[in-house]
Amino acid sequence: MSGGWLEGYSALITGGGSGIGRAVAERFVAEGASVTVIGRDKKRLDEVAAASPAPDRFHTVAADVRDSDALHAAVAATVERFGKLDTLVANAGVWDYQRQLTRLSGRELDSAFDEIFSVNVKGYVLAAEAAWPELVKTRGSIVMTLSNASFYVNGGGPLYTASKHACLGLMKELAYELAPKVRVNGVACGGMNTDLRGPQSLDLNDRSLSASFAKKSPDAPPPPIPLHDSSTDPRDFTGSYVLLAAREQSGPITGQAISVDGGIGVRGFATAAGGDHL
Numbered sequence: 001m002s003g004g005w006l007e008g009y010s011a012l013i014t015g016g017g018s019g020i021g022r023a024v025a026e027r028f029v030a031e032g033a034s035v036t037v038i039g040r041d042k043k044r045l046d047e048v049a050a051a052s053p054a055p056d057r058f059h060t061v062a063a064d065v066r067d068s069d070a071l072h073a074a075v076a077a078t079v080e081r082f083g084k085l086d087t088l089v090a091n092a093g094v095w096d097y098q099r100q101l102t103r104l105s106g107r108e109l110d111s112a113f114d115e116i117f118s119v120n121v122k123g124y125v126l127a128a129e130a131a132w133p134e135l136v137k138t139r140g141s142i143v144m145t146l147s148n149a150s151f152y153v154n155g156g157g158p159l160y161t162a163s164k165h166a167c168l169g170l171m172k173e174l175a176y177e178l179a180p181k182v183r184v185n186g187v188a189c190g191g192m193n194t195d196l197r198g199p200q201s202l203d204l205n206d207r208s209l210s211a212s213f214a215k216k217s218p219d220a221p222p223p224p225i226p227l228h229d230s231s232t233d234p235r236d237f238t239g240s241y242v243l244l245a246a247r248e249q250s251g252p253i254t255g256q257a258i259s260v261d262g263g264i265g266v267r268g269f270a271t272a273a274g275g276d277h278l
Contacts, residue, residue, distance in 0.1 A: 003030030005246040010082040012036045012074060014065050014127055015092030017044040019194030020145060020260075023234035024089055024241045029057050032240055034088040036078040038063045038092070065123030070131040076230045080135075084136040087245040090124040091145040095196050096160040097204055104157075104202075111201035113159055121170065128174055128184075136181045141254075143244045144171050146188040148261040155191075168257060175255030183254040185244045190261030191223065193232040225262035226273040 011028050015021040016037025025035045025048065034057040042062035049058035059081045063070035078085050086260050094116055104112070128142055135142065149155030149164040156164070168186065175184035198204025222228035230236075240258040244250050259265065268274055 004033075005242050005249060006087075007032030009033040009086040010035075010078060010084050011087040011089060011245065012038065012078050012085060012127075012131060013091055014038045014071075014091040014123065015145075017048060017109045017186045020189060020192065021089070021091045022048055023223045024091065024238050026052065027235065027238040027242060028087075028245070029034070029054050032228075033057070033245075034082040035059070036061055036074060036081070038065065038074050040064055040067065056139045057121060060114060060201040061071075065127060066118050068126045068130065071127050075134060081090050084138050086138045087133060088127060088131040088135065088140075089145070089241060089245075092123050093120045093145065093163075093196070094160075094199050094205075096157040096202070097198050098154065099157040099159070099202065101158050108202060109159070112199050115199040115201045116159045116163050117166070120160070121166045124167055124170060125220055132182060135178075139181055139247065141183040141185065141245055141247065142171075142174065142178075142240050144184070144186040146171065146186040146257050148188060148190050148259070148264050150186070150188050150257065151259070152264055162232075167268070171257065172255050179254060183247075183250070185250075185253060185255070186257040187237070187240045188257045188259045188261060189237050190225065190259075190264065191232060192234050192237060222272075223262070224267065224272040225264055226266055226268075227262040228264055228272055230262050242256055 006028055011033050013021055013025050016025045017039035025037050028035050029052055036059040037045050045060035049055050049060050052058050061074040061077055063074050144166055147155055147164040149161045150168040151166050171184055171186045237260050240260055
């Protein structure tokens with residue numbers, strides 16, 4: 001596609017091998033951008049690039065977001081390949097499968113806290129540290145994948161919810177620290193059918209959220225959100241990322257989180273949605 005909102009842009013996306021990261025990468029390329037995707041599984045990343053109608057605008061880097069040197073190398077590779085960096089999408093994360101405090105031992109909490117925060121929070125900080133000098137040059141932006149758990153409870157257990165609240169604060173702080181040269185915003189996503197994994201420390205790294213979606217009965221009640229018939233396809237969550245990345249469309253916006261969560265904040269007491277009778 002030519003003439004998209006991101007024509008000529010160069011982006012770096014962490015956790016780009018599956019789920020919302022892959023969907024954002026594919027949408028960015030469709031909007032005209034060139035994209036470097038980071039993930040730990042190089043084979044999966046290469047499959048994403050090969051499946052694209054524009055594989056020449058895909059670059060893949062195997063890296064762990066907890067490794068600062070690897071992130072710096074990925075930024076350098078992006079600039080070498082595409083000439084600049086306009087947008088960082090900090091996205092890689094793990095979920096705790098809503099493991100409540102009362103279901104975890106002290107030892108499990110200790111190890112799972114370190115793993116979840118090191119990926120979900122430190123991974124974002126390290127990616128921002130690696131990218132900001134190049135983003136200053138282009139007056140670019142950072143878009144962070146947040147969550148309904150950045151605002152509300154029970155989108156995860158205490159560890160995931162705390163990590164996503166931390167990411168919301170991080171987004172706001174970096175928006176201040178990097179202004180006026182770099183904009184920093186977030187997309188607070190609701191539940192979607194994605195290959196999000198759990199922490200290895202709880203033996204949940206081989207469990208996929210998409211598998212949970214597949215097990216749902218067709219007769220299962222709708223999710224308790226106003227837009228309960230909205231899609232859970234990650235591709236339907238990508239528009240806000242494009243908006244926030246495109247300086248021509250969102251140039252005055254920084255320090256903001258767009259909630260793409262089906263309207264959790266306007267859920268009613270009697271029923272989730274008031275217009276089912278319409």
